[in-house]
Amino acid sequence: MTPPQTDKIPVTVLTGYLGAGKTTLLNRILSERHGKRYAVIVNEFGEIGIDNELVVNADEEVFEMSNGCVCCTVRGDLVRIIDGLMRRKGKFDAIILETTGLADPAPVAQTFFVDDQVGAKTKLDAVVTVVDARWLKDRLKDAPEAKNQIAFADVILINKTDLVTPAEIDALEAGIRGINPYARLHRTERARVDLKEVLDRNAFDLDRILHIEPHFLGTAGHEHDHDRHDGTGHRHHDGDPQREDGGLRHDHDEEMQSMALTIDEPLDPDKFFPWIQDLVAKEGPNILRCKGILSFKEDPRRFVFQGVHMILDGDHQRPWRADEKRDSRIVFIGRNLPKETIRAGFASCVA
Amino acid sequence: MPSLADRVRAIDAGAMVVGVHFLGTAPVFVLGEEAVLFLSAGGSRRIAIHSGAILASEADGARLVTGGDDGRLVAVDAEGSHRVLAADGAGRWIDQVALGGNGAVAWSAGRVAHVLTAKGDERIFEAPSTVAGLAFAPKGFRVAIAHYNGATLWFPDAPAVPPARLDWKGSHLAVRFSPDGRFLVTAMQEPTLHGWRLADGQSMRMSGYATRVRSLSWTADGKFLATSGAERLVLWPFDGKAGPMGRAPRLVAVGDTHIVMVACHPRRPVAAVGTEDGTVALVRLDDGALIEARAGTASPVSALAWDATGGQLAFGCENGEAGLLSL
16 A cells, blocks of 8 residues: 555755766755755765755665666665665655766666655655756767766756856757757756756656656747658657757757657557567667657546656556547657657557 | 454554564564663653664564664663664664674674674674675574675684675575575565575575565474565475475465565464554464454554564554554
8 A cells, every 4th residue: 555646755866967066956955945854865975065964875886686687777775775764754855865976867766666665655756967067068978977867857957057158058958958858957057046946846756747848948838840741640750950949959969869759549558568568678778768648549548657768657647638639649768769660669559 | 354452452652663572571662763662561661772763673582782873783671771882983874783692793884794792802894785684694603694696604703714605686685594594595675585505505586576575584493484575475485405496485365465574473383464554463374364463554564573482472563553462
């Protein structure tokens, strides 16, 4: 009997390259958030400027699950730490987990899906990535971890904007959107941002998968349609290089991409589930995150799902409303995605 | 189900109960934070022994030893007096504790496992990764250490003997020796048990669980390992040359809620089980007959233990409700 989502302690994951401003953001949260108590998990003591009662040192130990899959990794130390923290349950309202600069966010996220105790007591709220506006361009070239952290993020702070020109920031944003068009971006100085943009995001709550639209500043909810209709009525769209939309660029990255697919006809669940499970089993290491809203034949309820590498989580969400278009949309963010295979596979799931 | 509810003294521990042990005939409830609770004639006595969460507890009838997130290892006796046995130099969490029959104590903080002998000698072993479980062998002065990708067998008094590694990929948590010392079992992060036959290092898997196995208990005759992790009580056979290898476990129906705690009676073929909804029941292993000791009130059972003779059963729940059954 698992507690309802609302009783679970939210966990915010702060990631970002060394020196980007994660600790500054963390200190802001701890000093500004009056009335809320945080347990903080850091990889090194002494970084936090504020006196916070509940600080735990993590050693970021990742282990591979024994199914032999290289991307199925879990932060074993997190499981232990959360277990220990939950013994002091009444003493904090939320957990902030700061990862090291080179950390891959995937094992952290997977831990919440994979461990039943962690999943029963806590919920992943959002992955917040802080990037240094001065160095991001270089990091994207030489550090795969930096790309991962961006691809994985729900919220991205482009920090130290006071140290670069507006044109450089525009270019950075384009580069970031090329990797992850779905994260909310904020330009910040000294990690200064309204904390409600960073905390209590419910980004992993299936109930919150209301629409899957890329977040283009000022055009939130704007449909991103490339007008490629073919005879079968399927609409496919994904990021084109250097495309202007709502006045904003997203520059194509050679390696890390997102792809979004839409199908108007209802799907057959007996075709869809084997297909998606097979896809993530085969391409798991390359697919960082995926999300979908599905319309199944003769099913009055929307089905929503999300995934991290090979791990999928989904459920019926609510009935389709009479005024809603019942189409199915899925989004993948990953590297070297076999786009045609995925496109054809998804198309084959039509009922 | 017949009920023994009228033989249970209900107790309000006031905080999550993370362990329960008997010192002599007195139950001691270990709370998630700070303190242990002794019972008195009319009520209870709360004794603060840590300044933070209590992460591990073990007892041998004479003393209770606890490890806390304050980095301290504390021993408590039947009168409630307590003292610090050891402290981690860096204040790291002491989250594993084991007691040896000869008055020795093993504990760990991070990757380092310590053993303190009854005479006061300390030995240290650095594991390949964070220590997640400790157990003393039933015979001889040997300690099993669970960590990532396997377990290590360490002879604290024989530093010249290199510790033996037992390998298996994954995160190994709780570790137990079989009472006859022939097998070593670990509960893994994944919903499965793993084990090795110590004579030849042969690996064995015990799987099929719905959830992670958090509670293990050997039957009084040492022939079965009873575990939580399913709706039915799972009993793996450990008799014979091959132990559980190639054999299916016995599954005993208890109800339709997940079993989360198991404690076998010290003398008779009976097991106490605690479920996710707070029910405590006794199961007769021969024929599966059930008696309810306590009806669940929603909060999972989080601690369960018999006293040395099996005349009393103490239990505690996550929400602080607890009780003592006297047979």
